[in-house]
Amino acid sequence: MVRTMLSSAFAAALMIAPVQAQDVGDIVGGIARQYLQQEHDRAAFAQAQNANTLSAYQSYLRQFPNGMYAEQARDRVQRLGGTPATGSQPVGDTASLSAQQRAEIQRRLSALGYSTSGVDGNFGPGTRRAIALWQRDRNYAQTGTLSGAQANEILRGTASGQPGSGATGAAQTEAALSLSRQQRAxxxxxxxxxxxxxxGVDGVFGRGTRNAIAAWQRANDFSATGYLTAQQVQRLTAR
Known part of the structure; x- marks a missing residue:
């Protein structure tokens, strides 16, 4: 379906004269991003419907206050006796983020083991891959673009889906070690x-590595945060 949409968009773009190759790419890329955002919206609402709880619909509205199914979600919230949640407008392709916020997101993703191939405030292919991997490890749709809630989750340093308690402070402690990809491997x-x-041994600390770290910490009477201290790094890298 995506291929059909992009092919149609490409053909339509070529009919507009004069159109440069870069313009065509921008048009097609914009349509692709819009389609992915719509799919994310659709998947989030389907998840809320499956749960059919007040909190599930409110969670959807926090992510998509102006989404395709926002009115339906608000109706369900009211029927379930709640108040429709309010939240920040989804940023989609992060258009509403400042350059400083983009750079901070890149820094935090890199600290978590998702290499963005640079911290420059520009969300290029490296950052998109890092975002998609971060989304994968948290069971979000792997769009490579951030919703408002996801951007806030990264910026606030929350650690939903990660093992252990006190993970936020532990993540900051590990981030301060500035581990290279080789050290992580x-x-x-x-x-x-x-x-x-x-x-896998790839230098990327995804969910599998975090769970392994937490299991090793429990086995060695450490707090099972899923994040490492300098002492623990030394123990794990010693032969």
Whole structure:
């Protein structure tokens, strides 16, 4: 379906004269981003319908206050006896974020092990891949673009979906270590040798690695936060 839409968009763009190749790419790219955002909207509402609870519909409205199904969600909230949640407008392609906020998101993603290939406030292919991986590990639709709620989640440093308690402070402690990708891969190898499967040795600390770290911490009487201290890094990298 995506291919059909993009093919139609490309053909329509070529009929507009004069159109430069870059303009065509911008048109098609914009349509693709719009389609992905609509799919994210549709998936979020379907999830709310499956749960059919007050909190589920309010969660949808926080992400998509002006979404395709916002009126239906507000109706369900009222029928369930609640007040429609208010929230920030989804940023979609992060158009409403300042350059400083974009750079901060890149820094936080990199600190969590999702390399953005630079911290420049520009969401290029490297950042899009990092966002998609971050979304994957939190069971969000892998669009590579952030909703308002997701941007806030990263900027606030929350750690939903991560193991252990007190993970936010622990994440900041690990981030301060400024581990390189090679160091992260060495840590993953150390965990694997000790019998804690990280689901790959690639230098990216996704959910598999976080769960492995938490399991190793529990086995060694540490607080199972899923994030490492300098002492724990030293232990895992020692042979």
């Amino acid at each position: 060495t840590i993953q190898a150390g965990l694997t040798r000790r019998g804690f499967d990280t689901r």
